[in-house]
Amino acid sequence: MITYYRDPDVLVTSTGVRMGGRAYRLGDFAQVWHTRGRRSWSAVAGRGALGIAMITPIVIGAVGILIALVIDASTAMTIALAGGGVLIGLAAAPLADVLLEFVDRSYDRGSRRLEIWARVRGTDVLLLTTDNAQRFGQIYRALQRALDHDSVPRSA
Structure with missing residues (x-):
């Protein structure tokens, strides 16, 4: 058998x-x-929410860098805003790894x-x-x- x-x-x-x-x-x-x-639209919506959660730190970081370059601030403030934006953007990498695991599992479930x-x-x-x-x-x-x-x- x-x-x-x-x-x-x-x-x-x-x-x-x-x-x-x-x-x-x-x-x-x-x-x-x-x-x-x-x-099941709730499963699809959950995947969309995970995608937004992955992109959000990158968008926030880019906005911080953009604000640092556009406003007329001191050099120290410009460096702080740009540095903060870069750090927030870099925080997206480990967060994305965790969230991508959840996305993979959601596709396994269907x-x-x-x-x-x-x-x-x-x-x-x-x-x-x-x-x-x-x-x-x-x-x-x-x-x-x-x-x-x-x-x-x-x-x-």
């Missing part, structure tokens, strides 16, 4: 599938397909509800529903590999 995917809720092997607390033999599946639900369906003995059955795009892809590919493996003619 070959195991294609395993986690606490899903098991896909060369002999069968266990999802949603139910077990199926690969031969039970007449057809398998997936659907994508509507986009912004849509994803479902795997199968036709089992003439009835459409929802096998899995998740918003984790990475996990969905792993499970769906594992299911495809298992079904492809099952359809290979075996020698007697």
